[in-house]
Amino acid sequence: MPPATLPPPEPISLLQRWQYYWSPQSFAADLLKRHGPLANVRFMGTDHAMVMNAEGGRQVFAQAPDNYEVFWRESFVGTHGENNLWVMTGREHWNERKLFAPAVHPGHLRAKGEILHDIARDHFARWHAGQTTTAFDTTKAISLDVIMRLVFGVEDEDVMDEGRRVLARLSSTAHPIIIFYPELQRWWFPPWRRFTHAKADVYEWAGRLISLRRSRGTVGDDVLGCLMRASDEDGRPYTQLHICNELLAILSAGHLTTGVALAWVLYEVGRDPIVRAKLRAEMEAAGPDLRAQHMLSLPYLAAVCNETIRLHPILAECGRIPIEPIEILNHTIPANQALIISIVSIHHDPEIYPEPERFLPERFLHRTYAKTEFMPFGGGHRRCLGAALAEYTLRIGLAEAVMRWDYEIAREDRDTRDDLAMGPKYGVPLRVLRPYKPLAGTERPLADRREKDALSLAG
Numbered sequence: 001m002p003p004a005t006l007p008p009p010e011p012i013s014l015l016q017r018w019q020y021y022w023s024p025q026s027f028a029a030d031l032l033k034r035h036g037p038l039a040n041v042r043f044m045g046t047d048h049a050m051v052m053n054a055e056g057g058r059q060v061f062a063q064a065p066d067n068y069e070v071f072w073r074e075s076f077v078g079t080h081g082e083n084n085l086w087v088m089t090g091r092e093h094w095n096e097r098k099l100f101a102p103a104v105h106p107g108h109l110r111a112k113g114e115i116l117h118d119i120a121r122d123h124f125a126r127w128h129a130g131q132t133t134t135a136f137d138t139t140k141a142i143s144l145d146v147i148m149r150l151v152f153g154v155e156d157e158d159v160m161d162e163g164r165r166v167l168a169r170l171s172s173t174a175h176p177i178i179i180f181y182p183e184l185q186r187w188w189f190p191p192w193r194r195f196t197h198a199k200a201d202v203y204e205w206a207g208r209l210i211s212l213r214r215s216r217g218t219v220g221d222d223v224l225g226c227l228m229r230a231s232d233e234d235g236r237p238y239t240q241l242h243i244c245n246e247l248l249a250i251l252s253a254g255h256l257t258t259g260v261a262l263a264w265v266l267y268e269v270g271r272d273p274i275v276r277a278k279l280r281a282e283m284e285a286a287g288p289d290l291r292a293q294h295m296l297s298l299p300y301l302a303a304v305c306n307e308t309i310r311l312h313p314i315l316a317e318c319g320r321i322p323i324e325p326i327e328i329l330n331h332t333i334p335a336n337q338a339l340i341i342s343i344v345s346i347h348h349d350p351e352i353y354p355e356p357e358r359f360l361p362e363r364f365l366h367r368t369y370a371k372t373e374f375m376p377f378g379g380g381h382r383r384c385l386g387a388a389l390a391e392y393t394l395r396i397g398l399a400e401a402v403m404r405w406d407y408e409i410a411r412e413d414r415d416t417r418d419d420l421a422m423g424p425k426y427g428v429p430l431r432v433l434r435p436y437k438p439l440a441g442t443e444r445p446l447a448d449r450r451e452k453d454a455l456s457l458a459g
């Protein structure tokens with residue numbers, strides 16, 4: 001059968017636009033009911049083809065990467081500059097990803113697991129019994145420290161402190177309106193001014209970081225090291241601006257996303273005592289000397305994290321713009337048509353995930369999902385570069401929290417759009433009850449065991 005042309009775009013009412021923004025899942029569910037897995041809708045003056053099933057996602061990701069332009073290019077060039085992964089295409093994009101590959105490789109990051117564990121331990125040690133706390137405050141601080149230590153390679157505590165200040169401020173000023181409406185990226189628009197001031201401070205900080213590395217004569221095996229060693233096609237080293245643009249793009253992609261995901265993991269575990277008991281049983285069965293390396297291989301721990309980002313995808317969708325017409329779900333998608341793959345819709349497909357609204361980690365123990373059935377990190381040539389780092393942060397962060405504390409959720413929370421990404425509306429309020437006491441056979445929480453080990457090593 002020859003491919004059909006896309007149906008004319010359905011104009012989206014103000015109410016539906018509101019729904020798309022605040023509740024992308026119910027927006028996609030309504031579209032799916034009315035149009036099937038491929039819909040054409042017009043909002044913000046542009047036609048958007050929405051792909052809402054796994055087969056459609058597979059077909060989008062299977063196209064030649066060179067045939068795609070960047071989604072929201074103009075917006076991201078304005079915020080993050082010309083030379084960074086988000087706005088690169090074709091060979092340049094491929095080469096840049098290849099450059100980062102060793103520093104974001106799962107094996108490389110696995111070996112750094114104890115650094116990640118130390119970061120989680122430091123942050124969860126700040127909780128105290130009887131306190132009600134907002135999980136997202138802790139988890140975004142963990143995520144930021146992880147990126148600074150493992151991606152930017154910061155080691156000095158005063159550079160970390162300054163980084164925490166400037167990077168957290170930048171994340172809080174990246175208002176979605178300056179992405180949705182690039183014409184507002186002007187000095188007279190206050191959110192844009194706040195963003196550019198915060199960005200200038202970050203670039204100054206990153207400049208100091210680069211100089212510090214140069215002065216020490218070591219480049220390092222992290223992402224910053226890859227950038228400092230890199231040269232362009234004419235053999236010239238990357239400029240400081242290029243390096244800063246990349247660091248900014250990576251930070252923007254990885255900081256709040258991972259923080260949100262870890263907050264949701266703590267939420268789902270905090271509302272279900274059976275899940276907590278199973279997690280602890282798995283960890284305690286793994287022996288008294290559980291290290292980060294082992295945590296990364298525990299199947300139930302991984303299943304809980306996967307099920308969380310299945311149920312609460314942090315990016316509700318990802319986008320592509322074909323340069324030449326392509327065929328998706330037996331329809332021709334014309335050149336330059338915005339194409340949105342609805343991750344949230346695929347993750348709630350009852351054919352793939354029976355009872356999709358329920359949190360059931362066992363799904364991930366009993367079945368292996370295809371790349372386009374479970375796609376929290378997108379797919380194809382733009383699949384998330386930090387997926388392994390994010391997964392490891394979730395597993396180690398969760399392991400540390402449940403083995404250190406007995407806690408429960410203080411109120412129900414729900415998904416809403418945080419900036420471009422989704423996030424918990426209330427930031428996941430938790431009640432910290434008491435330190436967790438492991439069952440007989442393992443004497444102390446994991447975190448304390450490390451301290452005990454250190455003491456016995458010291459004699």
Ligand code: HEM
Nearest residue numbers: 253254257258261314315318377378379382384385386390
């Ligand atoms: C749970 C946390 C995270 C989630 C859910 C997430 C999700 C995503 C998604 C959906 C995309 C778009 C993929 C596509 O268009 O197909 C993406 C891209 C990207 N992510 Fe992540 N991400 C997370 C954490 C991270 C971290 C920790 C980093 C780095 C430290 C990172 C770096 C990137 C980069 C650089 C891109 C752009 C890749 C490209 O355009 O080639 N992300 N991420």
